[in-house]
Amino acid sequence: MYIAKDISYKIGGKAILENISITIPPGSLTAIVGPNGAGKTTLLKILTGEYSTKNQNIFINQVPIQKLGTEALSKIRAVVPQSAHVNFPFTVEEIVALGRYPHKKLKATNAEIIDSVMHITEIAALKDRIYMTLSGGEKQRVQLARALAQIWERSTDPSYLFLDEPTANLDIAQQHQIFEHTKRMCGSNVGILMIIHDLNLAAQYADHLIYLKQGSIVAQGPAEFMIKKHWIEETFSYPVDLVPDRSSGRSYIIPRAKFENNTETNLETLIPIENGKFDN
Amino acid sequence: MNLALTYKINKSKVILLSLGSLLLITFLVSLTIGAVPINFKDVVQMILGQIGLQSDAISSVQQTVLTNIRLPRLVQTVLVGGALGISGAALQGLFRNPLVEPSLIGVSGGAAVFVVIYIVFTNAFPSFITNISSAYTVPFFAFAGGLCATLLVFKLSSTGGRTNIAVLILTGVAINALTAAVIGLAIYYADDNQLRTFTFWTLGDLGGATWEKLKFASVMLITPSLALVYFNKKLNALALGEAEAFHLGVNVEQTKYSIILLSALAVGTAVSISGMIGFVGLIIPHMIRLLFGPNHDWLLPGSILGGAVLLLVSDIIARTIVVPSELPIGIVTALLGAPFFIWLLLSAKHKRMI
Numbered sequence: 301m302y303i304a305k306d307i308s309y310k311i312g313g314k315a316i317l318e319n320i321s322i323t324i325p326p327g328s329l330t331a332i333v334g335p336n337g338a339g340k341t342t343l344l345k346i347l348t349g350e351y352s353t354k355n356q357n358i359f360i361n362q363v364p365i366q367k368l369g370t371e372a373l374s375k376i377r378a379v380v381p382q383s384a385h386v387n388f389p390f391t392v393e394e395i396v397a398l399g400r401y402p403h404k405k406l407k408a409t410n411a412e413i414i415d416s417v418m419h420i421t422e423i424a425a426l427k428d429r430i431y432m433t434l435s436g437g438e439k440q441r442v443q444l445a446r447a448l449a450q451i452w453e454r455s456t457d458p459s460y461l462f463l464d465e466p467t468a469n470l471d472i473a474q475q476h477q478i479f480e481h482t483k484r485m486c487g488s489n490v491g492i493l494m495i496i497h498d499l500n501l502a503a504q505y506a507d508h509l510i511y512l513k514q515g516s517i518v519a520q521g522p523a524e525f526m527i528k529k530h531w532i533e534e535t536f537s538y539p540v541d542l543v544p545d546r547s548s549g550r551s552y553i554i555p556r557a558k559f560e561n562n563t564e565t566n567l568e569t570l571i572p573i574e575n576g577k578f579d580n
Numbered sequence: 581m582n583l584a585l586t587y588k589i590n591k592s593k594v595i596l597l598s599l600g601s602l603l604l605i606t607f608l609v610s611l612t613i614g615a616v617p618i619n620f621k622d623v624v625q626m627i628l629g630q631i632g633l634q635s636d637a638i639s640s641v642q643q644t645v646l647t648n649i650r651l652p653r654l655v656q657t658v659l660v661g662g663a664l665g666i667s668g669a670a671l672q673g674l675f676r677n678p679l680v681e682p683s684l685i686g687v688s689g690g691a692a693v694f695v696v697i698y699i700v701f702t703n704a705f706p707s708f709i710t711n712i713s714s715a716y717t718v719p720f721f722a723f724a725g726g727l728c729a730t731l732l733v734f735k736l737s738s739t740g741g742r743t744n745i746a747v748l749i750l751t752g753v754a755i756n757a758l759t760a761a762v763i764g765l766a767i768y769y770a771d772d773n774q775l776r777t778f779t780f781w782t783l784g785d786l787g788g789a790t791w792e793k794l795k796f797a798s799v800m801l802i803t804p805s806l807a808l809v810y811f812n813k814k815l816n817a818l819a820l821g822e823a824e825a826f827h828l829g830v831n832v833e834q835t836k837y838s839i840i841l842l843s844a845l846a847v848g849t850a851v852s853i854s855g856m857i858g859f860v861g862l863i864i865p866h867m868i869r870l871l872f873g874p875n876h877d878w879l880l881p882g883s884i885l886g887g888a889v890l891l892l893v894s895d896i897i898a899r900t901i902v903v904p905s906e907l908p909i910g911i912v913t914a915l916l917g918a919p920f921f922i923w924l925l926l927s928a929k930h931k932r933m934i
Contacts, residue, residue: 350823374829386819387676388874394816401817402829450828 301325302377302460302491305357307346309339316342317515324491326458329483331496331506331523335536339515340495341382341464347493348379348462361457374402378447380463383439386431392442393418393427399449413452421445421481437474440466444481454489461485463494467501479505499540499553503527511535527551592878599885603658606892610654613896615904616645648790656789657895658888659801660850661860665887667843668861669868669879670808673815674839675745678869681862682847684752685840689759690729691722691851692782696766699778715788718781719797719852726848729755734840743836745822783908784857786895793853800849804842805884811839812876819874857910859917860887866924890916 302324309317317339324330324347332340345351347358349365358365360376368376378399386395396418400410418424421441426434431442444466451459463482467475475498482492483505496502502509502523509526511518512535519531532540532553542551611623626646667682675684683689698721702710709717733755737748767775814835817825822832847861867890868882894912901907 345823348827350826370826370831371829374827377827379824379827381821381824384820384824387678388673388819388869390816390819390874394873394875395820398817398820398828401813 301359301361301458302347302493303359304347305359306355307343307353307357308355309342309346309351309353315515317346320512320515320517322510322517322520324460324493325508326460326489326491327487328507329492329494329505330508330510331494331502332510332512333496333499333502333535334512334518337514338512338535340512343512344379344462344464344493344495348377349373360460371402374450375453375459376451376457377460377462378450380440380443380447380461380466382464382466382468383436384443389430389432391427392423392429392431392434395431395442396423396427396445396449399446399452402450403453413449417445417448417452420448420484422477437470437477440470440474440478441481444478448485451490458489458491460491460493463492465495465497468497475501499532503550503553527553591872592875595872595878596881596885599882599889603885603889603892606889607654607658610657610892610896611646611650613900614645614650616642618642618646618650622646652789652791652794653786654892654895655798656794656853657786657891659794659798659805660786660854660857661887661889661891662884663801663805663846663850663887664857664860664891665864665883665885666805666808666880667846668887669865669876669883670811670815670839671843671861672865673811673818673876673879674836675749676819676821677749678866679862680749681859682843683756683858683861684749685844686729686733686752686755686759687726687844687847688851688856689756690732691726691848692856693729693759693762693766694721694725695781696763696770696778697721699781700766700770700774715793719793722852722855723848726851727844729759730840730844730848734837742833745836780908781855782910784855784910784913786854786891786898786909787906789853797849797853801846804846804849808839808842808846809880809884811835812880815839815876815880855908855910857891857913859913859921860890863917863920863924864890866921870924 304323305321307317307320308315320343322330332343334340342351346353349368349370352366356364356366360368360373365373393414396414397410399417400413403410415424418427421444423438423441423445426438426442431439434442444463447461447463451461453459461482466478466482470478479501482494485492494506496506506523508521509523510520511526511531518535519526527542527550529540529542539556541554541556543554544551608620608623612618612620622642623646626643629643630647664682668680671682671685672678672680695718698705698717733748733751734743737743737751767778770778814825814830817828817830818832818835820828825835826832850857864883864886865879868879868886872878872882891909891913894909894916897916898907898909898912
């Protein structure tokens, strides 16, 4: 279990995060959603150990984060960045192999793991390509493969994977591939925390959902209870409609457009929005 | 799969072995070139004579030229070339920027300031310093200046134990502008003779190497150069970015100041015994990367060997092109380096890498 209690963080006197408490249970995907500037990325940086706070109330498998050194931490948690630029022409395989950096293992063992993660993320065919020349979606899969290679070893203690908007700038097929690859990790004693921009993707894939707004948590809980109109509207300060999908039993979140060129647009629903009010 | 794996494991060794052989051949060829005619047979005989296998050795003039003039000069060339090469490779890796060269962190500028001040204002220094031969005092001032400037750049760009790389590059630019101004000011007060001495120092000089001078300098060149080789894995991880390297378990701050200080030590020593030799630290890492790829496992040791080869070749040209005089080495490396660098920029632009 990855537990953070009462996390607060200030930059230059301005509070970025206030009293955030969250847990990341192993074997499930926890998603953070919220508007830009809510403090999502800052929270992720604190949780991954990149930023440190005064009262370090973060416990990873019962061990306080400050007791784990940089090296010990790197063996149980991996991070997929939003985008990673590499200025030198490294090959895909070399980038994935970097995930094995914390582990002093035999070359053959490492090579096997690198091979496995490249197959899981479907980048085996790209392994000799230059990373810089890949498309956005391919790069993201390479970064995911690298992170998977980093926490591949299974011990009795769970490991954790953090992803900062891994599907930003990807097309729908690529988005769903990333989620499927990531979900495949869940079953195997890995706790996943993901910042997700797209609410429908979060609703579709997350087990737990956290709404973050202006540095505070609006609501959090199991995803099936969390897709509620009022929480979404409060978090994003924008009206939405929930459309139930009979085949899956889930609801789709549709932000209400202010200017629709649809002839069937109901004027009555448009008027209250122009007045800045949210109707039902 | 297995075949590919074996190839991967051996790639590093194959590259380094071929570069090593190239260095050995260049070294032996270089030994035979110079004002006193000495051929391969003489070199072999001399080596055999030295290890006591053959007594009817070569003439005493040849013997003296080889062991006391040519050999120390070539050893110095190899060590300086290697130190410049690996410092360039390590700093480019650290800054994640292929256009970085060692002078960016202020080493060369700082060294030049101290040297020009000493040359121009010698009279202002106490006699116990000026009584010592300038062959020792100039290297000392160069080294001290290089280290001071690097520490200043480093200090100015650090806040709360963290060093911001973008700020560091800008600070380097500012310090280099400042050193250029101070040098200009000193030159304004210099007489013709001092000006000539300083100008030749800035163009680099591999002549005048003796075993005596090399004793200390070789330790100061070899230690940081070899130490930098062991940052290969960390520099590979840093290629992803500082945050990503931290996530992989790299102690980023410690790595940063270790690499900067080791490079400053190596380049400072190189500048102090050979003057300013440009371009080696910039283009050698590019050559190795273009030929074999960017992996620091071989880029770092390869840059030592490549730097040594390039400087040996430049030295051969410098010694032979205007016989019986010789060209300052810095002119040759720049003449070889600048066109190469332009070609590199054009090809990178063509491949849309920049």
